[in-house]
Amino acid sequence: MWSILNRTRSSGSENLKGSSDSNDMKSALLSLISLMAAVYCHENDITLYARGNDLGYSPDFFKGESEDWARKYLVRIAFEALTVKASEYLCRWVKEVFDCAVIVGWAEYSLKRKYAQLHR
Numbered sequence: 001m002w003s004i005l006n007r008t009r010s011s012g013s014e015n016l017k018g019s020s021d022s023n024d025m026k027s028a029l030l031s032l033i034s035l036m037a038a039v040y041c042h043e044n045d046i047t048l049y050a051r052g053n054d055l056g057y058s059p060d061f062f063k064g065e066s067e068d069w070a071r072k073y074l075v076r077i078a079f080e081a082l083t084v085k086a087s088e089y090l091c092r093w094v095k096e097v098f099d100c101a102v103i104v105g106w107a108e109y110s111l112k113r114k115y116a117q118l119h120r
Contacts, residue, residue: 020085027082028089035078036097042070072106079110087114 041048041057048057062070075094079087087110094107 020083024083024086025089028086028093031078031082031086031090032093032097035074035094038074038077039071039098039100039103042074068102071100071102075103075106075110079107079114082114084114084118087111 037048038057040046042059042062045059046057047059062073065073078094079090082090091107091111095104098104098107
């Protein structure tokens, strides 16, 4: 995770202030952090709520669902409001951070869906 933050900081993003690339990178990073928190809370049966900016998790929501379904749902939420470019960043970072095949696979699928939406 720290390598992602350092690369983000050193990739010239300070020169891109206000640009869409910088905004995409920030959005992707916030989604990654939220996804990491939600997956951790899910795996440890922890309730998490924060005010504003989409960070929240309740284990009760997933009762009766399979582990794969829950992980796919959390990934889908992470990609939901992102642009295609931000989704590209997020997908790349998910592959670096997670070793769960379901999470990585669903991130790749979510990116493909973003690409497909461009061509509609």
